[in-house]
Amino acid sequence: MATTDADVPEAERPTIIEVTPGVLERGASLQASEKTERASDVLLEVRGLSTHFFTPSGVVQAVDDVSFDMKYGETLGLVGESGCGKSVTALSIARLVPNPPGRIVAGSITFDGIDVLKLNNDGIRKLRGKEIGFIFQDPLTSLNPTLTIGYQIAEAIRQHMGLSDAAARDRVIELLSKVGIPRAKERLGDYPFQFSGGMRQRVMIAIALSCDPKLILADEPTTALDVTIQAQILELIQKLSDEFGTAVLMITHDLGIAAGMCDRVNVMYAGRIVETATVDELFEQPRMPYSWGLLDSLPQIDDVRGEKLRTIEGMPPVLISPPDTCRFSPRCPYVRDICNEHEPMLTERASKGHLARCWATQPDGWIA
Ligand SMILES: Nc1ncnc2c1ncn2[C@@H]1O[C@H](COP(=O)(O)OP(=O)(O)O)[C@@H](O)[C@H]1O
Numbered sequence: 053m054a055t056t057d058a059d060v061p062e063a064e065r066p067t068i069i070e071v072t073p074g075v076l077e078r079g080a081s082l083q084a085s086e087k088t089e090r091a092s093d094v095l096l097e098v099r100g101l102s103t104h105f106f107t108p109s110g111v112v113q114a115v116d117d118v119s120f121d122m123k124y125g126e127t128l129g130l131v132g133e134s135g136c137g138k139s140v141t142a143l144s145i146a147r148l149v150p151n152p153p154g155r156i157v158a159g160s161i162t163f164d165g166i167d168v169l170k171l172n173n174d175g176i177r178k179l180r181g182k183e184i185g186f187i188f189q190d191p192l193t194s195l196n197p198t199l200t201i202g203y204q205i206a207e208a209i210r211q212h213m214g215l216s217d218a219a220a221r222d223r224v225i226e227l228l229s230k231v232g233i234p235r236a237k238e239r240l241g242d243y244p245f246q247f248s249g250g251m252r253q254r255v256m257i258a259i260a261l262s263c264d265p266k267l268i269l270a271d272e273p274t275t276a277l278d279v280t281i282q283a284q285i286l287e288l289i290q291k292l293s294d295e296f297g298t299a300v301l302m303i304t305h306d307l308g309i310a311a312g313m314c315d316r317v318n319v320m321y322a323g324r325i326v327e328t329a330t331v332d333e334l335f336e337q338p339r340m341p342y343s344w345g346l347l348d349s350l351p352q353i354d355d356v357r358g359e360k361l362r363t364i365e366g367m368p369p370v371l372i373s374p375p376d377t378c379r380f381s382p383r384c385p386y387v388r389d390i391c392n393e394h395e396p397m398l399t400e401r402a403s404k405g406h407l408a409r410c411w412a413t414q415p416d417g418w419i420a
């Protein structure tokens with residue numbers, strides 16, 4: 053049976069071990085020198101992305117006309133309730149949408165200057181194995197239960213970095229130490245089930261970072277973990293992405309997590325981005341009632357007094373044939389006729405780069 057984090061003796065609990073400079077630092081400095089030669093600071097440019105699933109019950113418009121940018125080294129949040137298209141956005145970026153039934157039907161994705169939607173199979177393999185790392189919610193399903201941890205981390209390194217077996221092994225040990233796995237050398241031969249949930253997530257982080265990726269897609273990376281372990285894992289992702297200069301797309305249903313880690317956040321609802329802003333702006337001046345709802349659902353000091361958390365009433369719409377109106381209007385307390393007649397565009401609000409998709413908060417809207 054899998055151990056839990058609570059079972060791990062104090063001495064074996066994770067600590068971030070500083071290791072002597074080695075392969076990792078060489079990789080990191082290589083990225084720093086690349087940075088100075090770059091023509092643009094935009095790592096990822098997503099434009100008009102639509103990804104649909106063609107199912108017997110109809111076409112699920114999981115991601116619909118989504119556009120956003122990410123800078124090199126930036127941690128960007130992608131936040132919204134379950135089912136609003138966050139994971140499918142990430143899968144699209146890495147060309148991992150299961151086909152059938154899924155297909156990217158429109159838009160473009162430019163990653164580090166590469167047109168991702170035009171890549172051939174070799175290009176896609178390099179993109180996934182080397183340039184983009186993943187951290188998923190449940191490491192047990194993404195790790196292979198029949199292969200040792202050491203083998204699984206080394207596999208990508210051997211394939212994509214052209215290192216010898218010995219050099220790859222050194223790098224694995226260094227990576228495991230970096231992610232806070234105690235006695236890394238002795239644990240290379242262990243299988244995933246011999247690790248606790250938190251430790252498995254650390255292994256996933258090691259795999260994600262193994263080839264010095266430019267981007268990590270972290271899809272609900274701590275949702276399956278208990279709260280204290282959650283905080284440790286988030287801190288680790290933050291620390292290592294800073295150290296490696298890796299951009300992180302932090303996907304979460306928890307606005308609190310995004311607020312703690314990101315400078316900027318995209319709020320997603322029913323397959324669309326409905327607000328994009330810096331975290332500070334989003335907290336001080338949210339311009340979309342859905343975002344107010346998400347903010348209101350955050351636990352606050354008041355809860356200590358036993359006040360009930362406010363949640364957004366209702367459910368996100370089914371994404372088969374969504375109407376050409378505001379998709380949030382059935383749940384919106386500020387709804388007026390126009391919201392049920394035309395869909396608002398994503399347009400700029402008071403400050404540059406703060407966009408919202410809402411009739412009510414437009415300059416001539418009914419909420420100032
Ligand atoms: N393989 C699939 N087949 C059909 N529909 C899918 C598939 N994967 C995702 N979807 C649908 O796409 C929508 C967005 O899903 P997803 O991106 O996983 O949401 P989130 O990550 O925000 O919770 C949902 O309506 C979901 O049911």
Ligand SMILES: [Mg+2]
Pocket residue numbers: 135138139140271272
């Ligand atoms: Mg998801």
